[in-house]
Amino acid sequence: MSLGDDQEGSGGYGGTGQTRTHLPGGTTDVYGGARRSGRSSSRSLVTVVGVVVLLIAAIAFANRGGDGSSSSAQGTGGQPNATTTAPSGTKPVQSTPGTIPTGYAHDAQGAQSAAANYAVALGSTGMFDKTQRDATLQAIVVPSRVAEFQSTLDSAYTPAFNKAVGLNDDGSTPAGYTFVSRTNPVGTKVTESSQNNMTVEVWCSGLLGMAGENSTNPVTNSWFTITMKLEWAAGDWKVVTQSQKEGPTPVPGDDPASSADEMAKAVDEYGGFTYAR
Structure with missing residues (x-):
């Protein structure tokens, strides 16, 4: 079951005990399309917000690096800080196309x-x-x-x-x-x-x-x-x-x-x- 789907009991809808009535012409149940769409949209919105929050947290964690408590390149437990392998952000050296970059x-x-x-x-x-x-x-x-x-x-x-x-x-x-x-x-x-x-x-x-x-x-x-x-x-x-x-x-991959x-x-x-x- 995907997020945003409503759980249904047998013969009932939403646990109310009321049954669905399908009208001629392919109309939706007695609750109307608007309400069901609203519930689905709200759940979808919650899902999107949750994903965004997790993404922001992940980015913050990745960029956190060292906490400034030590000048060592090693973090807690001997693990390297994020700054050890992160790009410095310094612009590449200026060079002329076709020549070896110099001037560092x-x-x-x-x-x-x-x-x-x-x-x-x-x-x-x-x-x-x-x-x-x-x-x-x-x-x-x-x-x-x-x-x-x-x-x-x-x-x-x-x-x-x-x-x-x-x-x-x-x-x-x-x-x-x-x-x-x-x-x-x-x-x-x-x-x-x-x-x-x-x-x-x-x-x-x-x-x-x-x-x-x-x-x-x-x-x-x-x-x-x-x-x-x-x-x-x-x-x-x-x-x-x-x-x-x-x-x-x-280890070599399986690419042909x-x-x-x-x-x-x-x-x-x-x-x-x-x-x-």
């Missing part, structure tokens, strides 16, 4: 925003091109470490590695295929901090592979955590070191894999984001 705030939120966006850049398809890779490193790495990063990554992005992921030896994409390499930050946290140095962990989901008919390297999903040590240099947060480990990884054409189309049509803590 000189605080923990700015460092987390920088780490998230730098993780995206370091996991992009541009890293497979020497010219684009060097430009990325110049933009996000502390100046004193750029040469070291370039040397290390030049040793990693070899023709053999390119071939292993389905690319041509020079890192270009074979005709008729779409190469996919995307890092999607899920969340960030600061593990060490001082005025000019921050260590930030970025939990990510990643896509890597070749979309196209007859591809032997289909696009797959992975989960990993990137740890970046950042330094405030030249008016911005810059990468000093970067490392990566697997997980945390959720999309076709190569669907995946290629999605990569072409859906752009990325600028991340802000």
